[in-house]
Amino acid sequence: MDFNVFDSVKLPCGRTVENRLVKAAMYEHLSSFSGGPPNEFHYGLYTEWAKHGWGMILTGNVQVSRQHLTLGRDMVVPTTLNAEDLKPFEKLAAVIHGGDDNTRTLAIMQLSHAGRQSANFIGGRPPFVAPLAPSSIRVGAGSTGNPGRAISDLAFHAMFQIPTEMTIQDILNVQSSFVRGALLAYKSGFDGVQIHAAHGYLLAQFMNPKSNIRNDEYSVTPENVTRMLYEIIKAIREVVPTTFVIGIKINSADYVTSGSAEEASQGERRILDHIRTIASWGVIDFIEISGGDYEKPDFSACGGSQKLDRQAFFAQFSQIVMKDLHRSPVPFSSVPLILLTGGLRSQSYLQAALVSKHADLLGIGRGAVVCPDLPKILRLQLQNSKYSSDWDDRPFAREPETALRASKLVPRVKLIGLGFGSAWYIIRMRDIAVSQIKNSRAEPPPADYNKGILITLFKMWAWFDFRKKRKIVSIWILGISMMLIVTVGVL
Numbered sequence: 001m002d003f004n005v006f007d008s009v010k011l012p013c014g015r016t017v018e019n020r021l022v023k024a025a026m027y028e029h030l031s032s033f034s035g036g037p038p039n040e041f042h043y044g045l046y047t048e049w050a051k052h053g054w055g056m057i058l059t060g061n062v063q064v065s066r067q068h069l070t071l072g073r074d075m076v077v078p079t080t081l082n083a084e085d086l087k088p089f090e091k092l093a094a095v096i097h098g099g100d101d102n103t104r105t106l107a108i109m110q111l112s113h114a115g116r117q118s119a120n121f122i123g124g125r126p127p128f129v130a131p132l133a134p135s136s137i138r139v140g141a142g143s144t145g146n147p148g149r150a151i152s153d154l155a156f157h158a159m160f161q162i163p164t165e166m167t168i169q170d171i172l173n174v175q176s177s178f179v180r181g182a183l184l185a186y187k188s189g190f191d192g193v194q195i196h197a198a199h200g201y202l203l204a205q206f207m208n209p210k211s212n213i214r215n216d217e218y219s220v221t222p223e224n225v226t227r228m229l230y231e232i233i234k235a236i237r238e239v240v241p242t243t244f245v246i247g248i249k250i251n252s253a254d255y256v257t258s259g260s261a262e263e264a265s266q267g268e269r270r271i272l273d274h275i276r277t278i279a280s281w282g283v284i285d286f287i288e289i290s291g292g293d294y295e296k297p298d299f300s301a302c303g304g305s306q307k308l309d310r311q312a313f314f315a316q317f318s319q320i321v322m323k324d325l326h327r328s329p330v331p332f333s334s335v336p337l338i339l340l341t342g343g344l345r346s347q348s349y350l351q352a353a354l355v356s357k358h359a360d361l362l363g364i365g366r367g368a369v370v371c372p373d374l375p376k377i378l379r380l381q382l383q384n385s386k387y388s389s390d391w392d393d394r395p396f397a398r399e400p401e402t403a404l405r406a407s408k409l410v411p412r413v414k415l416i417g418l419g420f421g422s423a424w425y426i427i428r429m430r431d432i433a434v435s436q437i438k439n440s441r442a443e444p445p446p447a448d449y450n451k452g453i454l455i456t457l458f459k460m461w462a463w464f465d466f467r468k469k470r471k472i473v474s475i476w477i478l479g480i481s482m483m484l485i486v487t488v489g490v491l
């Protein structure tokens with residue numbers, strides 16, 4: 001039988017994903033500065049995605065703590081959940097569900113806490129107030145063996161502070177804010193949540209010996225390492241119905257600092273153990289496999305990068321996970337689906353990833369920004385050539401020159417390359433949002449692949465809503481300041 005990306009699949013909670021195509025979580029940079037609810041720009045952007053029949057649409061990270069933002073314009077879980085607080089989130093869920101094709105996309109809210117990766121100045125705290133983290137270890141402190149150490153140290157120092165070690169009370173507060181986030185999602189009509197425990201954010205920090213040197217019950221010893229995640233998931237399951245979808249995003253090998261093959265395989269064994277533990281809880285619907293953090297942002301590698309000049313960055317590991325979870329006899333009462341994200345770039349590879357059992361679900365991030373209508377394009381392709389062997393193996397989404405040039409310009413400071421590359425996608429998302437606000441039936445504007453790096457970065461930061469003119473001056477000042485900070489980091 002030929003595997004098909006349009007086959008539906010059932011999640012352990014009983015909900016059905018209509019097809020295997022998942023729009024991955026992507027921070028939109030569209031909320032107001034210092035974070036807030038979704039607004040008209042989010043509705044515009046998600047209206048476009050909702051038109052095209054994605055199986056699941058994951059929102060960009062919604063922060064559970066207003067004091068731990070990523071780039072400052074994050075969506076944030078409100079501190080109270082009264083009718084007024086819910087309204088903008090209800091609208092977002094309705095927009096995602098409101099596509100005009102026959103499939104019913106699942107709307108999933110990604111919940112996140114940036115922990116030590118919440119940047120200085122724009123992280124939602126007064127300047128120089130440290131973020132919370134499992135231990136007082138600054139981002140960058142663990143990147144030994146990096147040949148560009150001096151430059152990357154400077155960048156990390158400019159952007160991040162030494163975090164404050166969390167007390168048990170801080171831990172309990174964070175746990176209850178994740179539960180509030182899940183209640184927000186449930187009450188406002190989302191089908192589920194995804195807990196972000198990847199990319200070096202707080203929950204990944206708890207599971208990683210390079211950022212967690214605690215000696216208490218939240219340490220990284222085998223019996224403690226997944227405790228923080230477990231307590232959050234357990235508390236969420238207690239307040240939402242059994243049909244509410246709960247997913248987790250996790251890294252394939254977080255523990256690699258030297259880059260040696262031995263350390264990499266040790267890291268993979270560790271994370272495989274974590275995945276087995278998570279599956280044994282019997283309450284998780286899907287596990288998304290990604291990789292990297294701000295010190296080593298593998299998740300956003302681009303085709304131009306030498307090491308990762310291939311498709312599906314984490315496919316090998318996700319295949320191991322699939323085999324392990326389905327070994328005979330199946331070891332768990334309910335087996336989470338595996339969502340693979342990162343570098344899925346061509347139609348033929350999407351099919352191949354299913355056929356080779358690398359994944360049950362296929363996450364597409366940057367490709368979904370360039371090609372929001374990818375599911376529609378693939379449906380047409382399927383009508384024309386029924387078998388996956390006939391599928392096109394050319395990339396469905398071109399990478400912007402900005403991202404490729406950035407990865408070459410500052411190859412040793414990968415975080416800055418990541419920032420430049422992300423800026424292009426952020427502006428593209430905004431362009432789509434604006435065009436949808438003007439005319440929700442319009443096609444998205446064509447992508448500008450040749451935009452320069454500095455102009456891209458400037459446009460990202462110096463953006464304001466024309467209808468709120470009083471904010472113009474302060475936002476331009478912020479834009480220029482951010483450019484200066486990044487430039488100091490690069491130099």
Ligand SMILES: Cc1cc2nc3c(=O)[nH]c(=O)nc-3n(C[C@H](O)[C@H](O)[C@H](O)COP(=O)(O)O)c2cc1C
Binds near residue numbers: 027367
């Ligand atoms: C602009 C941008 C924003 C992102 N924001 C998030 C996010 O909020 N949460 C998350 O888990 N991953 C985020 N990612 C990572 C993507 O979900 C995905 O893992 C990564 O882009 C690799 O997939 P791709 O090769 O299909 O783009 C972001 C990536 C980009 C480019």
